[in-house]
Amino acid sequence: MTVLALFLRPNSRYRQEPAGRVQTTRGPPQHFFEALSTGSQTPELLNIDMGISKVLELLSKVLEEDKSIKAEITNLRSEVRALRREMVRPVAPEASPSSIKLPLSTMEEFKLAEAAMRETPCEKQKMIITFSLIGGHTAEEAVRRMLQSGLTNNLARRFNWAGKGFxxxxxxxxxxDVMFAALQKQLPGTTHMVYSGTLKK
Structure with missing residues (x-):
């Protein structure tokens, strides 16, 4: 009998039969111990092994799912942090509307706008962005649209490129300067010669 068989040997209680024979009142069947001593497995042991295998398999799946869930939680936390940063990010000054109302219709409005853009670089940048969004497929078309958006016809008649003829x-x-910067932003590579030539026409 093996050591394991001795370890698993039942702690039976005995009672004396009238005929003088000793009979156990409880304990596993004899074939259970015979299987242990011979190295073969009984159906009971096979069932235990299968049960343990299933438990280990389920545990492995649970651990894999746990890793996947933790990875998803980490990704969600990163996305939440990014959204929070986006929500609290201050708005760039040039992204807010300009205080200069277009089109300018009088020389007084024109001079006030000139002073605002000269003294406040942020205001000048806002106007560059405003004019760059007006559109136009060519330099001539873009400049014409800028002039129409920036000045009324009556005010535009008081200007020419070089200031000739009173x-x-x-x-x-x-x-x-703002219109030229906007033109370069809209149509990169446009030269000042092209810009000025368009205004001289």
Whole structure:
């Protein structure tokens, strides 16, 4: 009999039969111990082994699912942090609307706009963005749209490029610099010669 068989040997209680024979009152069947001593497995042991295998398999699946859930939670936390940063990010000054109302219709409005853009770089940048969004497939079309959006016809008649004939010189104004910067932003590579040539027509 093996050591394991001795370990599993039942702690039986005995009672004396009238004929003088000793009979156990409880304990596993004899074939159980015979299987242990011979190395073979009984149906009971096979069932135990199968049960343990299933438990281990389920435990392995649970651990894998746990890893997957933890990874998803980590990704969600990263996304939440990114959203929070996006929500609290301050709005860039140039993203807010300009205080200059277009189109300008009088020389007084024009001078006030010039002063605002000259003294406040942020205001100038806002105007560049405003004009760059007006559109136009060519430099000539883009400049024409900028002029129509920036000045009324009556005010535009008081300017020409160089200031000849008792008119104001547009080339020296901040608005001209703004329009050229907007044109370059909209149509990269456009030269100042192309820009000025369009305004001289």
């Amino acid at each position: 008119k104001e010189a547009f080339k020296n104004t901040v608005l001209s």
